Amino acid sequence: xxxxxxxxxxxxxxxxxxxxxxxxxxxxxxxxxxxxxxxxxxxxxxxxxxxxxxxxxxxxxxxxxxxxxxxxxxxxxxxxxxxxxxxxxxxxxxxxxxxxxxxxxxxxxxxxxxxxxxxxxxxxxxxxxxxxxxxxxxxxxxxxxxxxxxxxxxxxxxxxxxxxxxxxxxxxxxxxxxxxxxxxxxxxxxxxxxxxxxxxxxxxxxxxxxxxxxxxxxxxxxxxxxxxxxxxxxxxxxxxxxxxxxxxxxxxxxxxxxxxxxxxxxxxxxxxxxxxxxxxxxxxxxxxxxxx
Numbered sequence: 001x002x003x004x005x006x007x008x009x010x011x012x013x014x015x016x017x018x019x020x021x022x023x024x025x026x027x028x029x030x031x032x033x034x035x036x037x038x039x040x041x042x043x044x045x046x047x048x049x050x051x052x053x054x055x056x057x058x059x060x061x062x063x064x065x066x067x068x069x070x071x072x073x074x075x076x077x078x079x080x081x082x083x084x085x086x087x088x089x090x091x092x093x094x095x096x097x098x099x100x101x102x103x104x105x106x107x108x109x110x111x112x113x114x115x116x117x118x119x120x121x122x123x124x125x126x127x128x129x130x131x132x133x134x135x136x137x138x139x140x141x142x143x144x145x146x147x148x149x150x151x152x153x154x155x156x157x158x159x160x161x162x163x164x165x166x167x168x169x170x171x172x173x174x175x176x177x178x179x180x181x182x183x184x185x186x187x188x189x190x191x192x193x194x195x196x197x198x199x200x201x202x203x204x205x206x207x208x209x210x211x212x213x214x215x216x217x218x219x220x221x222x223x224x225x226x227x228x229x230x231x232x233x234x235x236x237x238x239x240x241x242x243x244x245x246x247x248x249x250x251x252x253x254x255x256x257x258x259x260x261x262x263x264x265x266x267x268x269x270x271x272x273x274x275x276x277x278x279x280x281x282x283x284x285x286x287x288x289x290x291x292x
Contacts, residue, residue, distance in 0.1 A: 001265040002030035003290060005283065006073060006220065006275035009057060010040045012050040020283065021061040021068065027287045031069030033103070033220070033273055034058050036076055038118055041110040042245065047117055055088045062096035071101025073190060073220055073273060074172040077135040078107055078120060078128060082154050083161075085135065086142040090165025100167035102139070103190060106132040106178065127153070129177050136169055136185040143167070170218065176205065183209035188270065193221040193248035196263035203267050219264045220273035224251040225282055225289070235278045249277070254289040261290055 007017035034054040039047045058070040093100035106128040115122035131153040138148040142161040150156035171182035172190040182189035203217045226232025276282035
């Protein structure tokens, strides 16, 4: 199981994620990922805080760290026209020496304010999921040097996309509909923030829906990792004082993280992607724990 790190992008200082990426490369981590937001999707922060652009950041990371996989987790399909999305992903593939991963998602209600503030449509969930599936199909066609003939959500695109691209395509999402899209169209599915038991259940559904297609499961999530119980308690108290949410956040000691990662791997995960919360040394602690 490969180990990945989600970069801190809610900052106006690009040196922060670039330093994390450099540290990740030095520690032997397999890849780094960026979320895709116009501003933090947290009510306590919202539009009052900055967010770095995913593809620009990942291109800089790739240029500085040859050999490191770089990917979006996830890029929302409603933020860019599919042709532009394909071009950006293909360019990232060139920058990274063929190590780009294009993680795609439909977005949820937490991302609605971003669309409203910037005048971008935010249709109902059913339409967003339909756009997600057609975008995967359209982008894959362009990567293959083919034209996209058009569908209900994505208009025809003659192409060609030059230079062509070959990033892996992941679909992220927790709903059964999103899992189904991944099973039909993607190279991998990502379950963000799931417990080990729920992740295993979703993987079973993914495999049933995929049939003969090979679609690998991946896990991702925010992790609050303490050296021991006392350290963990202090980290959680600090998060509470700062008004940071705990829902969907994995919390535990380093030993508990090792056990959790083993459960995720046993369920079939090909990647374990962590967004370390807390002090800067948490990345080192996670790597020491999972790759002693």
